[in-house]
Amino acid sequence: MSTEYHIRIDRTACVGVFACLVRDDRFEEAPDGLVTIERADGSDEQADETIARFSDDRLADARLAARACPVDAIDVTVIDDA
Template sequence: MPEYEVTLEKATCDGIFACLTRDPRFVEDDDGLATIDPDADPVYDATGEETVTVEDDRIVATFDDDRLEDTKQAAEACPVNAIEVREVGE
């Protein structure tokens, strides 16, 4: 399975939440904008291999699972292009 990195620019996000319907790891944060929580999906268990870091207004999460397409769909659904997904390894 490919390892992939998801970057969410909080400053760009405007809380439309189209991403939440494509990938349940995107959730609403206390500030009314999207964030990433690997444990938020009740169907899939997080493996513990995920990393999520927050730097200023940027959230970067790394995953190694079979859900890359879900995450790409979430990024494509974002009308303000606040989400970037890129494969970083195999």
């Protein structure tokens, strides 16, 4: 089932534990040692607040990554269930 959702990362909260990476491989280590996320179009960003929008069947992976983050730096918001 395809779901439309946002993943928001608060990079000011991230401490680089990388518990998220092993749950969802769209999360990546950025050159600054903090996390970033690969967007659907292949780009990524290293702003303090990084938001990526997806429409796919990987919502569960994103939620696992968010739950694993020890500092709650990741938010997943569902926009639309198709």
